[in-house]
Amino acid sequence: MKLRQNVRHWAAKRALTTPVVGGYVNDRLVGMHTDIFLDKADEGRREERRAHLDDFFDATMDTYVAALEAGYPEAEAREITHVQANFDFFNHGWAEMMEIPSDELEEHYRRYEEFFTRYGITIDDPLGDFRPADGVADAPETPGRMDDEEFENAVAGFADDAYVEDADGELHVGGTDEPDEVDVSAAPGVDESDLDDDAEAGAD
Secondary structure (H helix, E strand, O other): OEEEOOHHHHHHHHHHOOOOHHHHHHHHHHHHHHHHHHOOOOHHHHHHHHHHHHHHHHHHHHHHHHHHHOOOOHHHHHHHHHHHHHHHHHHHOOHHHOOOOHHHHHHHHHHOHHHHHHOOOOOOOOOHHHOOOOOOOOOOOOOHHHHOOOOOOOOOOOOOOOEEEOOOOOEEEOOOOOOOOOOHHHOOOOOHHHHHHHHHHHHO
16 A cells, blocks of 8 residues: 655654553544545535544554554554555445555455454454444445446555655655654644643643
């Protein structure tokens, strides 16, 4: 799959594994991902999918952290969550939201089969063990979109590895190296006032 990787991604990685600050970033990333994918959907379908996507992406944040803890590099840990999302879009018939065409789903699954098997993740059950105890909000399916086999926002040909486009537009196989110094405040949902509030809370 083709992904981007810049300072905000590294900051988000650092923040999500940091107590308190991680909560701000988690919520912001969930909202960002929901909005990004809803923008690809027909306007009349967006709001009926919002609650489902919010719940789904919130669960994938736990997947991301688990993948990092399992030793996957940042790009692959993030790609794992995107593959989960594409499984979910496929199951709902949301072809216009898919980042990869349906005939590449199996290849992406096989690349991360060890991790997916460990946590019970399949194409039919994209969240596996990461499914929240209270479930995920339902959303209507649009199976007819899959029959058309039109994946207008999918990028084919990147199923054999994680391909990362850096801030300069250069493509790297497997991702880029993490900077020695990462400013957590660069992560989505965190600014200096958030960090100051957390510091004060920790002093109590």
